[in-house]
Amino acid sequence: MRALRLLWVGWVMHMKMLTRSAFNFWLGIIYPLFFATAAFFMFQSGDDPKPLLYASLGAAVMGIWGATSTAAGAALARERWTGTLELLVTAPAHFALILLPVTIAMATIGIYSMISTLVWGRLVFGIELEVGDPLAFVLAVPATVVSIGALGFLLAVAFVRFRQAWALGNMLEYPVWLVSGFLVPLTLFPDWVRPISWALAPTWGIGAIRGAALGGAPYGDIALALSLGAGYTLAGILLLERALRTARVKASLSLS
Amino acid sequence: MIGVRVFFVGGLISYRALFGWLSPWVFIPSLLVAPVFQILLFVYIGRSAALESDEFYVIGNGLQYASIPCVFAMTNIIAGERFQQTLGSILITPAPRLPLFVGRALPVVLNGFFVAAFGLVVGGLIVGIDVPASAFAPLVLVTAVSALSCTGLGLLSAGLGLIVRETAVLSNVIFGILLVCTGANVPLDALPGWLSTAAQGLPFTHGIEAARLLADGARFGEVARLVGAEALVGATYAVAGYLLIRVLELYSRKHATLERA
Numbered sequence: 001m002r003a004l005r006l007l008w009v010g011w012v013m014h015m016k017m018l019t020r021s022a023f024n025f026w027l028g029i030i031y032p033l034f035f036a037t038a039a040f041f042m043f044q045s046g047d048d049p050k051p052l053l054y055a056s057l058g059a060a061v062m063g064i065w066g067a068t069s070t071a072a073g074a075a076l077a078r079e080r081w082t083g084t085l086e087l088l089v090t091a092p093a094h095f096a097l098i099l100l101p102v103t104i105a106m107a108t109i110g111i112y113s114m115i116s117t118l119v120w121g122r123l124v125f126g127i128e129l130e131v132g133d134p135l136a137f138v139l140a141v142p143a144t145v146v147s148i149g150a151l152g153f154l155l156a157v158a159f160v161r162f163r164q165a166w167a168l169g170n171m172l173e174y175p176v177w178l179v180s181g182f183l184v185p186l187t188l189f190p191d192w193v194r195p196i197s198w199a200l201a202p203t204w205g206i207g208a209i210r211g212a213a214l215g216g217a218p219y220g221d222i223a224l225a226l227s228l229g230a231g232y233t234l235a236g237i238l239l240l241e242r243a244l245r246t247a248r249v250k251a252s253l254s255l256s
Numbered sequence: 257m258i259g260v261r262v263f264f265v266g267g268l269i270s271y272r273a274l275f276g277w278l279s280p281w282v283f284i285p286s287l288l289v290a291p292v293f294q295i296l297l298f299v300y301i302g303r304s305a306a307l308e309s310d311e312f313y314v315i316g317n318g319l320q321y322a323s324i325p326c327v328f329a330m331t332n333i334i335a336g337e338r339f340q341q342t343l344g345s346i347l348i349t350p351a352p353r354l355p356l357f358v359g360r361a362l363p364v365v366l367n368g369f370f371v372a373a374f375g376l377v378v379g380g381l382i383v384g385i386d387v388p389a390s391a392f393a394p395l396v397l398v399t400a401v402s403a404l405s406c407t408g409l410g411l412l413s414a415g416l417g418l419i420v421r422e423t424a425v426l427s428n429v430i431f432g433i434l435l436v437c438t439g440a441n442v443p444l445d446a447l448p449g450w451l452s453t454a455a456q457g458l459p460f461t462h463g464i465e466a467a468r469l470l471a472d473g474a475r476f477g478e479v480a481r482l483v484g485a486e487a488l489v490g491a492t493y494a495v496a497g498y499l500l501i502r503v504l505e506l507y508s509r510k511h512a513t514l515e516r517a
Contacts, residue, residue, distance in 0.1 A: 022422040027429075034432030038441045039301055045446035046305030055301075164281040171285030174293035184300040 003097055010101030011108070018109050024071055029113045032063035036117045039183050040125045056121040056129065057213055058182035061206045063113025064148050065176050071106045072152030073169020075099065076160050086253060089244060096153075096237045103156055104149030111145060129213060136212035136219060143222045144205030147229030151201055154236040160243045161252075182206055201228040259355040266351070267359030274336035275329045275367075287371045288378075291321035295379035298441050308443065311385040315467045316440030318376035320460050322403045323434045326368040328427045330410025333360045334417035334501075335424075344514055347505055357414070357501055358494070361407050368403035387471045394476040395467055401483055402463030405490025406434075409459050411497030418504035419513065439464050459493065462486040 018024045036059035043052045076099075079085040088098050121127035131137045155172070159165035178184065179193055180202040186194060197203045204225035211218030247253040277283050298313040337343035346356075376399065380387065387395070413430055417423045436442065437451055438460040444452045455461045466482035476483075508514040 022425050027425045030425075031428055031432060034435050038298075038436050039305075041436070041442040041446055042301055042305045042307050045443065046307040051304060162281065164279060167277075167282040167285045171289050171293075174290060174297050178293060178297045178300060183297075184304045188300055188303060 003093075006093055006097045007101050010098060011105050014102050014105035015108060018071075018105055024067070024106070025109060025112070028063065028067040028109050029116050032059065032066045032113050033117060033120055035059065035062060035177075036120065037124075040121060040127070044125060052125070052127055053129065053214065054185075054210070055183050056118065056125075056127045057210050058206055059121070060114040060117040061110075061144060061202070061209060062177050062182045063117060064107050064110030064145060064205075065180070065182075065202055066173060067110035067113060068103065068107045068148050068152040069155070069173045069176065070166050070170040072103045072156045073159050073172075074166035075102050075106075075152075075156040077163065077165050080254060089247075089253060094237075095244060096233075096240055099156060099240070100150070100153050100233065100236075103152035104146060106152055107145045107149035110148070111141065114141070131213045132215045133212045133218060136222070137209065140205070140208035140212045140218055140222050140225075143225050143229075144202070144209060147201035147205055147225040147232075150229035150232040150236070154232040154239070157236045157239045157243065160240075160247075176200060176202055179203075180206060199228070201225045201232065204228065259352045262351050263355035263359035264362075266356060267362050270333065270360050271329070271363035274332050274340075275363075276332075276336070277325070277328075287325055287367075288374055291318065291324075291371060291375035292378050292382065294321055295375060296382070299379075299383055302441075309385075310383045311380075311387075311471055312468065313441060314376065314379045314383055314385050315471060316438075316464050318379050319372050319399065319402050319464050319467060320434055320438060320440035321375050322368040322372035322399075323406050323409075323431050323460070325371050326364055326403060326406040327410040327413055327430050328424075329364040329367065330361060330407055330497075331413045331417050331423045331427050333357065334414045338417075338515065341515075347508075347514070353502060353505075354498065357411065357498060361411060361494075364410065365400070365403050365407045368406060369400045372399050372403055385471070388473055391470040391473070394470050394479070397476075398463050398467045398470065398479070398483055398486075401486050401490070402460055402467075405459040405463065405486050405493070408490035408493035408497060412493050412500060413497070415497050415500030415504055418501065418508060434458060434460055437461075456485075457489060459486070459489055462489065 036056070039055050039059050040052065043055045076085060079088060089095050091098070118129060122129070155169055159168050162168060179189065179197045180200050181197060182202070186197050186203070189197070204221045208218045208221035208225055210216060211221055272278065277286055295314050295317040298317050299310050302308050302310070302313050334343065337346055373396070376395070409430065413426060416426060420426055434440070437447065437455045438458050439455065440460065444455055444461070447455065462482040462485040466479035466486065469479050469482070470476070
């Protein structure tokens with residue numbers, strides 16, 4: 001119960017902080033809109049305008065990953081800069097319970113981007129979205145957010161030893177947009193890319209959202225996205241235990 | 257003589273001190289890996305939309321990605337000094353302002369050129385585009401002029417940095433505008449008329465068009481006007497940027513806004 005409370009309070013507190021940041025909030029909304037606009041123009045002008053609706057959902061979800069990748073990479077570095085990392089690590093609560101809501105809050109900010117992209121597509125490009133299965137859609141969006149937040153958690157932990165971790169997170173923005181099939185069907189990629197796509201929760205998250213909106217089998221994709229999210233969290237906790245033990249032994253937490 | 261020294265030595269030292277991306281841990285992922293994936297992203301979107309050839313997106317995105325080093329680095333000449341609390345010290349020196357600010361642009365142009373050239377070569381090799389050998393030298397020139405042109409816009413952005421606190425947001429917005437409007441990914445005739453017209457005043461629009469024509473076998477003489485237009489656009493932004501910096505420097509003295517922005 002205390003763990004759930006800590007997760008909730010951490011999420012609310014970081015949501016408040018992120019929504020007051022021009023970089024994390026406003027840019028998180030505006031930046032994916034540029035990519036969505038470019039993609040909308042491209043699909044609108046192409047030989048077959050039918051994929052426009054397909055692209056609009058993908059572009060909308062791009063913002064969730066966009067809001068997470070760089071920010072999650074920098075999550076620990078930010079605590080290091082503000083001098084709070086040591087305090088959080090030595091707190092009685094497990095550090096994973098402190099870090100996980102941070103990255104989920106980052107992914108949640110992406111919902112603003114998702115809504116603005118869909119509204120932008122509707123108002124400027126006339127893309128009308130009718131959700132075929134509203135219940136599945138309502139389940140698919142938070143499942144995608146949580147699973148992407150969990151992936152962000154794994155990234156944050158994996159990059160704990162890197163001073164410039166934000167750059168590594170930033171580097172992963174395009175590849176995940178690409179191989180998760182946000183804008184491009186996975187069938188266009190070489191066969192060796194498919195297993196990479198399958199290992200990424202965003203692939204199943206966008207599959208679930210598309211399935212719910214356009215018709216398909218969203219519940220299987222929701223389950224897979226959540227399962228992968230749980231897997232990332234578990235891997236992140238194990239990695240975190242190891243990293244913190246090493247940091248205590250070598251006094252390397254501050255990287256100074 | 258002092259002006260020349262401020263231009264070259266001051267520019268280089270300032271660039272090394274302020275451009276925080278010179279660490280390999282930042283430079284490689286942000287300026288070498290990311291542009292290649294941006295190229296791949298749009299190549300695949302282009303294939304999916306059945307709109308243009310792979311070459312179209314390799315050239316468009318390879319050149320356009322130079323805006324990251326050009327705009328961010330130039331904007332940082334103000335924001336970085338403010339962050340390190342040296343902006344006031346810089347602006348009370350008697351150093352002539354033209355070499356002081358424009359000198360900082362030279363390393364930015366060289367870096368922007370390198371990043372764009374890297375993206376074009378590596379992206380082109382991965383995707384497998386066919387560019388005639390005779391186009392290599394003119395393409396180098398077009399890439400350099402495009403980097404120069406975008407650095408001019410960066411100088412304008414640097415000027416805005418004197419009154420805008422969130423310069424990283426500003427730089428990202430400029431990057432997004434260049435992504436959509438310069439013809440890097442969307443053919444200009446597919447944009448609304450007003451946007452297509454506005455694009456004529458943006459860096460990269462003419463450079464990207466010239467590079468595509470060269471890659472398709474045009475001779476340099478056939479694209480010289482486009483290259484000239486690209487240089488003119490950049491020069492206009494550079495002059496406007498320099499004037500804006502001077503005006504806002506005076507404004508900051510009068511209203512004490514230097515650290516407040």
